[in-house]
Amino acid sequence: MHKNREKPIKLLLTWAGSDKWYLFASVFCAFLSGLFVIGPYVGIYHLMDAVLLGTLTRKGLTDCIVLVSVTTVFRMVLLGLSGVLSHKGAYNALFRVRCMIIEKLAKVPLGYVSERSTGEIKTVLNENIEKLELCLAHNIPELVSYLTGPVVIFIYLMTVNIPLALISLIPLFLDIPVMMAVFQKMSALLPETNASLADFNSVMVEYVRGMRLIKAYRMGSKSFKKFREAILDENRAWNKIAKKTAPLYAVFILLLESGLLLLVPLGGRLFLHGSIPASVFLLFSYIGSLYLTELLPLQQLSGNFAQAFSGMNKVKEILALPTFEGGDDFPESHDITLKGVHFSYDGKINVLENANLSIRDGEKIAVVGASGAGKSTVAALIARFHDVDEGEVLIGGKNVKSIRYETLLQHISLVFQKTFLTRDSVFDNIRMGRHASLTAVREAAKKAQIDDFIMSLPDGYDTKVGSYGSRFSGGEKQRIAIARAILKNAPILILDEATSAADPENQMEIDKAIKNLCEGKTVIIIAHRLSVVGMCDRVLVVENHTISDMGTHDELLLRNRNYRKSWESYEAARNIRYGKGGDVR
Ligand SMILES: Nc1ncnc2c1ncn2[C@@H]1O[C@H](COP(=O)(O)OP(=O)(O)OP(=O)(O)O)[C@@H](O)[C@H]1O
Known part of the structure; x- marks a missing residue:
């Protein structure tokens, strides 16, 4: 019982075994790559400052170009390294989970296996586990990278102007409940989608196996109603998810990009009153209202996490099937x-x-x-x-x-x-x-x-x-x-x-x-x-x-x-x- 309530990420790391170190290393590289996001922003700010103050020199320009180039290259290299490490860890983890399931299926009483259709088991071994790959190899490092960048930029903005930096966070606070609502909606709808996918797989296996019969009776693909209905059901399930979550996604994006509406009038006012220099006004008007858009991919990540966690539940269900352990030797007599x-x-x-x-x-x-x-x-x-x-x-x-x-x-x-x-x-x-x-x-x-x-x-x-x-x-x-x-x-x-x-x-x-x-x-x-x-x-x-x-x-x-x-x-x-x-x- 306790195992079933285990936190998904902790459970994933347990399944990853010793390969979790690849995943940690990948997350660390993603974090470092997130830190380097700041480079171009700092470079451009100093460039703007120097241009507006008329103090731009050849050396200043070169320094700026070097800063932007070096940090961008480092960012890309670290991101690439993170991807290589995460894929190595993820595929090894997937291999381990698949082996665990196969070993489990070999140990559970045959009755349990035959009660689960071939399609259902195929869905878990294939589609559900693939979602774990997406989560481990892409989503977790991406999440770290997408979060680190804006955090570092925010810290930098705080060093420039604290009130404006804090105001730049307002869209994010408004967006948090929207993102949670997307995650909840996805999690609620995914079991239905999973069921229709499992059904679709079962029908597909049946269709392929029954090909001889279909040909013999000239049933043709169109007349194989069950197959078509299974495809339509699956489409319907995904359309339902799209319908329920699309408006929330739109709100999420709009809110995240709404920083401009706050920072341009406020920053402009402060500039006109002489409270901030032109470079700070331009920095917040441009970067201050844009850096949160680095978080935009998070809207897709929440959906991906919901799918991965739903797949994990299916894997957990199979791994929790009872097995017959221990027992005596076989008797001498065979009556x-x-x-x-x-x-x-x-x-x-x-x-x-x-x-x-x-x-x-x-x-x-x-x-x-x-x-x-x-x-x-x-x-x-x-x-x-x-x-x-x-x-x-x-x-x-x-x-x-x-x-x-x-x-x-x-x-x-x-x-x-x-x-x-x-x-x-x-x-x-x-x-x-x-x-x-x-x-x-x-x-x-x-x-x-x-x-x-x-x-x-x-x-x-x-x-x-x-x-x-x-x-x-x-x-x-x-x-x-x-x-x-x-x-x-x-x-x-x-x-x-x-x-x-x-x-x-x-x-x-x-x-x-x-x-x-x-x-x-x-x-x-x-x-x-x-x-x-x-x-x-x-x-x-x-x-x-x-x-x-x-x-x-x-x-x-x-x-x-x-x-x-x-x-x-x-x-x-x-x-x-x-x-x-x-x-x-
Ligand atoms: N896995 C199962 N789940 C639910 N019901 C089952 C399952 N397997 C068999 N049954 C049902 O149990 C009953 C006995 O089935 P069983 O296969 O033992 O009969 P049988 O005498 O061997 O039949 P046949 O000669 O047709 O193979 C049947 O009503 C069958 O529908």
């Missing part, structure tokens, strides 16, 4: 038990109520039930993708909550319905980060019936998979995933409809691969097709929000009406033959 398990995804609708099961070490179980009955949920709870609301999930007699999360995942292999291949080589896709030799990888691939196919590719195991594994068929991808699981050799195996993408030819290969994969393991197969039942010892039926029955295929055929009906339908479908004209026999 699985569910005791009185209740579970709901949203806290409202119970997907499982009082679910009980007992799977023996080395047993192969098929999980059957209607679509949406909760089969995948049972598997997800065993792998602790979510925590149960009530009851216990035990492996080898130990509650999964007491087993070290990493260890738990190391001992469970999952083959999902949708196979995800990374953009690396086939070799790396099977190894998945572990140290395994080519011989070991090939051994696994042979058992998964995919070695011959991989060897027939132009670069064999070095073949790049390509984005989303687009160059492989569904069946090939599944066999690569099975090879992965064989190599992992975890004692517990969960297969979620792993055979769904197979054609009849592939099916035999996949069946062989699965048989090899399952050898000597405790296996749970989520069976959407009852053919899987043949390779399992027992069947578990999920229906009516619970595990309603568990037994061998023959036992269930005798005692479970719904299972018997499903089996009969499956048998009938299996025996369907097609006649010449396509008629069903």
